[in-house]
Amino acid sequence: MSKTLNLTLKVWRQARAASPGALEIYDVRDISEDMSFLEMLDILNDRLSGEGKEPIAFEHDCREGICGSCGMMINGQAHGPQRGTATCQLHMRKFADGDTIVVEPWRAAAFPVVKDLVVNRSSLDRIVEAGGYITVSAGAAPEANLTPVPKDASDAAFDAAACIGCGACVAACPNSAGQLFTAAKLMHLNLLPQGQPERWQRAENMVDTMEEYFGSCTNHGECEEACPKSISIDYIALMNKDYIKAKRKNRKLSGQR
Amino acid sequence: MDEEDPVAATQQDLSSAPTPVVNGRTKRRSRWPLEFYRSGIGKKWVMAVSGVMLLGYVLFHMLGNLKVYFGAEDLNHYGEWLRELLVPFFPRTVTLWLLRIGLTAAFFLHIHAAYSLTRMNRRATPERYAGGRDYVAANFASRSMRWTGIIVGLYVLFHLADLTWGTANPGYVRGDTYNNLVNSFERWPVAIIYIVANLALGIHIFHGTWSLFQSLGLNNPRFNEWRTTFARGFAALVTVGNLTFPVSVLAGVIEEEPRVREQVQCETGVAPPDLDCAAFEDVEG
Numbered sequence: 001m002s003k004t005l006n007l008t009l010k011v012w013r014q015a016r017a018a019s020p021g022a023l024e025i026y027d028v029r030d031i032s033e034d035m036s037f038l039e040m041l042d043i044l045n046d047r048l049s050g051e052g053k054e055p056i057a058f059e060h061d062c063r064e065g066i067c068g069s070c071g072m073m074i075n076g077q078a079h080g081p082q083r084g085t086a087t088c089q090l091h092m093r094k095f096a097d098g099d100t101i102v103v104e105p106w107r108a109a110a111f112p113v114v115k116d117l118v119v120n121r122s123s124l125d126r127i128v129e130a131g132g133y134i135t136v137s138a139g140a141a142p143e144a145n146l147t148p149v150p151k152d153a154s155d156a157a158f159d160a161a162a163c164i165g166c167g168a169c170v171a172a173c174p175n176s177a178g179q180l181f182t183a184a185k186l187m188h189l190n191l192l193p194q195g196q197p198e199r200w201q202r203a204e205n206m207v208d209t210m211e212e213y214f215g216s217c218t219n220h221g222e223c224e225e226a227c228p229k230s231i232s233i234d235y236i237a238l239m240n241k242d243y244i245k246a247k248r249k250n251r252k253l254s255g256q257r
Numbered sequence: 258m259d260e261e262d263p264v265a266a267t268q269q270d271l272s273s274a275p276t277p278v279v280n281g282r283t284k285r286r287s288r289w290p291l292e293f294y295r296s297g298i299g300k301k302w303v304m305a306v307s308g309v310m311l312l313g314y315v316l317f318h319m320l321g322n323l324k325v326y327f328g329a330e331d332l333n334h335y336g337e338w339l340r341e342l343l344v345p346f347f348p349r350t351v352t353l354w355l356l357r358i359g360l361t362a363a364f365f366l367h368i369h370a371a372y373s374l375t376r377m378n379r380r381a382t383p384e385r386y387a388g389g390r391d392y393v394a395a396n397f398a399s400r401s402m403r404w405t406g407i408i409v410g411l412y413v414l415f416h417l418a419d420l421t422w423g424t425a426n427p428g429y430v431r432g433d434t435y436n437n438l439v440n441s442f443e444r445w446p447v448a449i450i451y452i453v454a455n456l457a458l459g460i461h462i463f464h465g466t467w468s469l470f471q472s473l474g475l476n477n478p479r480f481n482e483w484r485t486t487f488a489r490g491f492a493a494l495v496t497v498g499n500l501t502f503p504v505s506v507l508a509g510v511i512e513e514e515p516r517v518r519e520q521v522q523c524e525t526g527v528a529p530p531d532l533d534c535a536a537f538e539d540v541e542g
């Protein structure tokens with residue numbers, strides 16, 4: 001038999017985007033330490049439904065750390081106290097019997113609350129729309145060896161491409177900056193040969209779009225610690241470098257000074 | 258229809274939820290340095306470059322002032338050397354003025370960028386976490402940059418009034434850097450202000466010296482791990498060096514040299530009537 005925990009939860013409840021919200025207190029009992037954090041919330045929601053109350057709304061899908069939908073702030077840390085995992089991968093054994101756990105939605109001007117723990121993260125989509133793609137004519141897949149990729153570039157691009165777009169970097173940042181997300185989405189293409197033709201337009205467009213919604217990076221490094229994929233802030237420096245170059249290069253490319 | 262259906266309400270919120278407007282559309286299309294400076298990353302770049310200029314200044318300022326330990330003539334002679342930099346290519350004090358203008362520009366650009374980025378960050382973070390934050394990586398230095406910056410900025414003004422313009426220093430004699438400094442630090446409130454401001458500067462440049470590599474995009478696995486060590490070493494060197502000055506004056510290691518003061522007064526024609534300047538002319542001859 002695995003151990004069980006009795007916990008006090010303080011969960012942010014907010015009925016609608018426009019209505020006020022507050023932390024509400026719930027006692028949960030006999031939680032197996034082998035459960036994930038989301039399973040613990042499922043148990044609580046079952047109980048709330050049974051009592052005829054509104055269950056806690058939270059986003060989830062894959063429950064294996066790849067879809068990026070399950071983000072929430074747990075005891076003041078994005079995705080909770082465990083490094084390099086999403087909330088769905090966080091086990092209850094990370095907590096002790098009798099703990100009080102505060103659960104809140106991501107907070108940023110760019111992430112308004114939709115309901116309870118669910119926030120509107122469409123600002124991240126706007127950034128990807130601005131350049132997080134390569135333009136190629138669709139058709140049969142090309143022969144893989146036609147485009148050799150240096151091993152280092154492919155490794156670095158792959159580490160950045162691990163981003164699941166959960167928004168933890170923004171939630172954890174004291175400035176609500178979107179730098180780590182944008183850098184990951186930008187650099188995984190800019191490091192690869194396939195990303196070169198649109199490299200400088202991509203850098204300028206994605207960063208300019210990011211700055212419509214988010215704060216400015218002051219290099220605290222909180223985002224890297226919060227990231228469920230442990231993406232390094234080195235990518236932020238690479239993005240800065242590309243953006244600085246892009247501002248001039250794009251003018252030259254378009255024949256302006 | 259007395260009670261709202263929660264599912265329908267959420268669906269309505271979701272379907273009508275536009276991406277929120279936070280900073281507004283990025284203004285584009287003007288001369289490129291302006292356009293660049295309008296972006297947050299451009300401002301951080303300007304902050305880093307002006308920061309490097311200011312870092313260079315605080316380092317050389319500290320190193321130059323170490324001459325105070327070689328005595329009054331040495332320090333005053335160093336002050337004179339600064340005025341005569343690049344003479345005869347430039348007339349006397351021209352190089353010094355060029356440096357001053359550059360530093361003033363860097364100072365104001367640094368502050369303007371800091372101010373405008375702080376505004377941007379305030380817009381982006383309207384609400385705090387009700388349960389508080391548990392920081393993992395952010396440290397005291399990184400989180401207090403705005404405060405340490407303001408302390409340093411105010412201190413710079415006082416410092417200029419004290420030792421450059423002399424308006425905050427009763428016994429001030431232009432050209433007698435050494436005695437001005439000793440006079441000033443003998444007043445213990447001034448020494449305390451100086452110590453507090455230099456601790457703030459040390460904290461500011463510890464985070465700044467690390468941060469600027471990121472802002473400039475200077476990132477390479479070959480030196481990344483050295484950036485923190487470098488920031489620690491640089492901040493410690495400047496801070497410790499600067500702190501020795503008031504401590505040495507208060508401990509009596511550096512003392513006033515009235516003879517030097519009188520000589521400077523005679524040479525610059527501001528000697529009080531009862532001072533016998535002939536004695537110094539003899540020494541010269």
Ligand code: HEM
Nearest residue numbers: 218304305308311312371402403406407410465468469472
């Ligand atoms: C001699 C004086 C100063 C020096 C040597 C200095 C140096 C630096 C450096 C190197 C940075 C890092 C730039 C970057 O991350 O790109 C920085 C950042 C900053 N400075 Fe200063 N600075 C000085 C004065 C000031 C003043 C007077 C203020 C404001 C009133 C100020 C406010 C800031 C702020 C808010 C930051 C941003 C912190 C961040 O982005 O992490 N600084 N400073």
Ligand code: FES
Nearest residue numbers: 063067068070088
């Ligand atoms: S539910 Fe998909 S990442 Fe957590």
